[in-house]
Amino acid sequence: MDRQLAERLEIFERTGQVAPEICRFVRTELDVLDAAGSEITEESAGTLTSHLLLALQRSRDGGALTEFAADETVRAELAGHPDALEQAAALAERAESALDVVLPGQEVRFLALHLALLRQREAMR
Template structure:
């Protein structure tokens, strides 16, 4: 993982935006995705995914829901990404690991956002 992305994680933890255990978990997931997706572990490719996952897990930890941030349109857009290989598996793996390691259950609505970020990661990784 490159320094710019690591700095994002440090800021989230230092500013109290995400619990240390969540930051450590997201770091682990980003490193796994870097290998799995064969994508650069940098700010450009993984920054938005990192922030979303940090904030989503922190929301779940605090017992908050998405509120009006989620709409059926998000689900429709996420559904179009099923043509990209491995996205559903990766999202499922992240949800399972969050439950196992953090005892946090990401709701299905968060999986839609996760799929969108994973899709963007894959598409950015394919750019020349």
């Protein structure tokens, strides 16, 4: 993880936008992606990081995204990336276990889009 992405996490925690344990969880998940060979930088994973932080906090606070106007478009795009959807679902299961936070399907699918994009960037390296 590069310095800028680490700063992003610190800002979310320091400003109180996200609980410290959620920041720790996301940092650990990013470290796992990094260890698996993904390039985890502000450029490649900044949006993924923000989305995951805020999705987990929204879900914890009872304000999870349950309707998304473009959900069918997202589903169609993910049909070509089943591995990203599986990866996002596994991450959601770990979040439920570690944080007692349930991410609804819409959030998991949106997270899967970020993971699919990360993989596409890796393929272009």
